Amino acid sequence: MQMRFFTLTDYPVGLPDRTLFTLETxxxxxxxxxxVRIRNRWLSVDPYMRGRMSGQRTYVxxxxxxxxxxxxxVGxxxxxxxxHFKEGDLVSHMGGWRDIAQLPASGVQKLPNIDVPEQAFLGVLGMPGMTAWAGLNLIAECQSSDKVLVSAASGAVGSLVVQLAKAKxxxxxxxxxxxxxxxxxxxxxxxxxxxxxxxxxELERAIAQASPEGVDVYFENVGGICLEAALGQLNEHARIAVCGMIGSYNDTAPAPGPSNLSQLVVRKARMQGFIVADHWHRYADFLDEVGPQVAAGQIDYQETVEETLERTPDAFLALFEGANTGKMIVKL
Amino acid sequence: MQMRFFTLTDYPVGLPDRTLFTLETxxxxxxxxxxVRIRNRWLSVDPYMRGRMSGQRTYVxxxxxxxxxxxxxVGxxxxxxxxHFKEGDLVSHMGGWRDIAQLPASGVQKLPNIDVPEQAFLGVLGMPGMTAWAGLNLIAECQSSDKVLVSAASGAVGSLVVQLAKAKxxxxxxxxxxxxxxxxxxxxxxxxxxxxxxxxxELERAIAQASPEGVDVYFENVGGICLEAALGQLNEHARIAVCGMIGSYNDTAPAPGPSNLSQLVVRKARMQGFIVADHWHRYADFLDEVGPQVAAGQIDYQETVEETLERTPDAFLALFEGANTGKMIVKL
Known part of the structure; x- marks a missing residue:
């Protein structure tokens, strides 16, 4: 049986060029x-993948x-x-960027028995959803009285963060x-x-208007001016969960950070980076809490869908243009 | 009875000019x-006082x-x-920058019964010492296996941080x-x-050489290139206790922050500002642990002593030139 898959031919500097992705057989x-052998139906493309194209070990x-x-x-x-697996099982795994995946069963999970479309396990009930939940609850320790600010708030992660915070x-x-x-x-x-x-x-002024009582929790996906503006509006004992800084992922030279980091002292605030993989042992807790909300239609999760394996790199690159609303996925 | 005291005649921009401080009677x-009425013997000057000269409310x-x-x-x-007080009692209080202080007794503390020179309660067993202990233990949660980095490491706070960490x-x-x-x-x-x-x-390279196993705890007093260099050498789950950023206290224009803040995500690290006042309820724990070490001569606390009330502003301004080793105090 043939597998078609993408390879990277070189590590990009700056925004990756489309020609660096090669479809092979x-x-x-x-x-x-x-x-197990899996026919993939849905592929995920995520900003964190840019970090794996750097040639340098980061957290992955x-x-x-x-x-x-x-x-x-998902396939x-x-x-x-x-x-543990038989023909017809629907599963999630990390063998994406290809049509057919052949993997050790230890790296494959059956989809949980929750009545949602299967691709939701790449988004709202998958890695991005778990990221939102872990960042908001385990890192930022968000409480119902908190004033919450989210950057990239309509993205795959941000769109769930805002809804989970509203639900609180x-x-x-x-x-x-x-x-x-x-x-x-x-x-x-x-x-x-x-x-x-x-x-x-100007962004800080707009945030101050939208949140006159300041910011207790900032969920950071972007960096740059978003972080600088947020730092200026922190309340005492504010918590910043740093999920990512997509604003800088394609920078070719170091861009200066916020000039007002000392607000962390003035506001006795905490800023904490996290990686969802460290919290995966809480996935069942996440599913218990968020799964029923998604199944009941209480969470409006958005998807931006590209089609065909060939378009996977294009879907990935579109992330850096803000072309997606909610989770960007590829349907095979 | 006459009191001689300093007033500030205007809020400075940048490094305060000596002429802004006026001695009045x-x-x-x-x-x-x-x-109670107190004849002061020792006055404290501290970097945080620059924040009180800004005309803007920060944490004080x-x-x-x-x-x-x-x-x-101390007087x-x-x-x-x-x-609760009688003539001859030795006390500490916040009525500094003057020779005679007249205050409500509620703002006055008798010096603890520990066999150290009285001025130690402005330094190693006072606010700076408590700051070092709280930042290292309560904020950075420092453990004996941690690789610790400290900026302004010979300052009033830093010099105790390094010794407490060594003692661990x-x-x-x-x-x-x-x-x-x-x-x-x-x-x-x-x-x-x-x-x-x-x-x-270059500073990062020097840190990497001095700490080949990276940095688990960074005690931050300076900001600027120290922070940027430290971020580059963080280990996973590193903790940064942000005590202050003296490097920027006299900046007249915002200076850019570190370009590598996303290391917080890569290293799943935490950066937390703190104010010692929030932790003052732990002062007895601090004294229990550190007091005996100081009394036994195990902690080498340095003092830089100016003399006479008139020189108080000069002592304060010298802090920003790095003129002090250890705690800067004024003897009356």
């Missing part, structure tokens, strides 16, 4: 004992040049030599750019603030 | 019920122009209309400038790193 070997090893790339995927088992009863401000994103935020009861055509000072 | 009113109200300035002081009760058994690196400060650090078993004539990258 390979004949799969016979299935070994303990392996870089992609190996010329080898199949990896990423979250159907089409052959199994492991007792928090006052929530979301930063986004495009008009339809601001409208979506407003439709969820979120105070929407645009970063467009603003410097840090 | 006032006749004290009769002692009220519940008040600004100094009022034309009113007696305030600060830590002897010379008159009391409060049952930690590997400790201290950043300082002047040769005699580096020598003092080395004499305490601390790996001394100079920031002089280095950019952030």
């Amino acid at each position: 390979q004949t799969l070997p016979e299935l070994d004992e303990g392996e 090893a870089p992609f190996e040049l010329g080898k199949p790339m990896e990423g979250g995927a 159907e088992v089409i052959a199994s030599k492991d007792a 009863g928090c006052h929530v401000v979301g930063i986004a750019g495009a008009e339809h994103k601001l409208e979506w935020l407003a439709s969820r009861g979120v105070e929407a603030v645009s970063y467009r055509n603003k410097n840090a000072e | 006032q006749t004290l009113p009769e002692l009220d019920e519940g008040e 109200a600004p100094f009022e122009l034309g009113k007696p300035m305030e600060g830590g002081a 002897e009760v010379i008159a009391s209309k409060d049952a 058994g930690c590997h400790v690196v201290g950043i300082a400038g002047a040769e005699h400060k580096l020598e003092w650090l080395a004499s305490r078993g601390v790996e001394a790193v100079s920031y002089r004539n280095k950019n952030a990258e």
Whole structure:
């Protein structure tokens, strides 16, 4: 059986060029004992993957040049030599960026029995959803009385953060750019603030207007002027959960950080980076809490869907243009 | 009775000019019920006081122009209309920047019964010492296996941080400038790193050499290139206790922050500002632990002593030139 998959031909500097992604074909070997073969139906593309294209180890090893790339995927088992899986099982795994995945069963999970579309396990009930939940609850220790600020608030992670915070009863401000994103935020009861055509000072004023009682929790996805503006509006004992700083992922030279970091002292505030993988042992708690809300339609999760394996790199690159609302996925 | 005291005549921009501090004289009113009168013997000058000269409320109200300035002081009760104090009692209080203080007894503490020179309660066993202990233990949650980095490592706070960390058994690196400060650090078993004539990258290399196993705890007193260099060497789950950023206290324009803040995500690290006042309920725990070490001569606390009330502003301004080793105090 043939597998079609993407490889990276070189580590990019700055925004990756489309030509660095090469679609290759390979004949799969016979299935070994303990392996499963999966026909992927949905592939995930995520900002964190840019970090794996750097050639430097960060919190996850870089992609190996010329080898199949990896990423979250949902598919159907089409052959199994492991007792836990049988043909027809729907599963999630990290063998993405390809059409057919052949993997050790230890790296494959059956989809939980929750009545949602299967691709939700790449988004609202998968890694991005778990990231939102862990950042808000385990890192920022968000309480119902908190004033919450979220950057990239309509993205895969941010769009769940704002809704989970609203469900707690928090006052929530979301930063986004495009008009339809601001409208979506407003439709969820979120105070929407645009970063467009603003410097840090102007953005800070807009945040102050949208959240007159300051910011207790800031969920950071962007960095740059968003962070500087947020620091200026922190309340005492504020908590910043740093999920990512997509604003700088394609920088070719170091960009200066916020000039007002000393606000952390003045406001006795905490800023904490986190990686969802460290909290995966809480996935069942997350599913228990958020799964029923999603199944009941109380969470409005957005998806931006590209189609065909060939378009996977394009879907990935579109993340850096803010082209997605909610989770960006590829349908095979 | 006359009180001589300093007032601030205007809020400075940048490094305060000596002429902004005016020595005034006032006749004290009769002692009220519940008040005590204290002849100050020692005055404290501290970097945080610069924040009170800004005209803006931060975590403490600004100094009022034309009113007696305030600060830590140690003195002897010379008159009391409060049952808890009698003439001859040695006390600490916040009525500094003056020779005679007349205060409500509620703001006055008797010196603890520990066999150390009285001025130690302005330094190693006072606010700076408590700051070091709280930052290291309560904020950074320092453990014996941690690799510890301290900026302004020979200062009033830093010099105690490095010794408390050494006493725990930690590997400790201290950043300082002047040769005699580096020598003092080395004499305490601390790996001394100079920031002089280095950019952030060069300082980071020097830290990497001095601490080949990275940095688990960074005690931040300076900001600027020290922070940027430290961020580059963090281990996973590192904790940064942000005590202050003296490097920027006199900036007239915002200076950019570190370009590598996203290391907080990569290293899943925490950066937390704190104010010692929030932790004062733990002062007895601090005294229990550190008091005996100081009394036994195990802690080498340095003092830089100016003399006479008139020189108080000069002592304060010298802090920003790095002129002090250890605690800067004024002897009256």
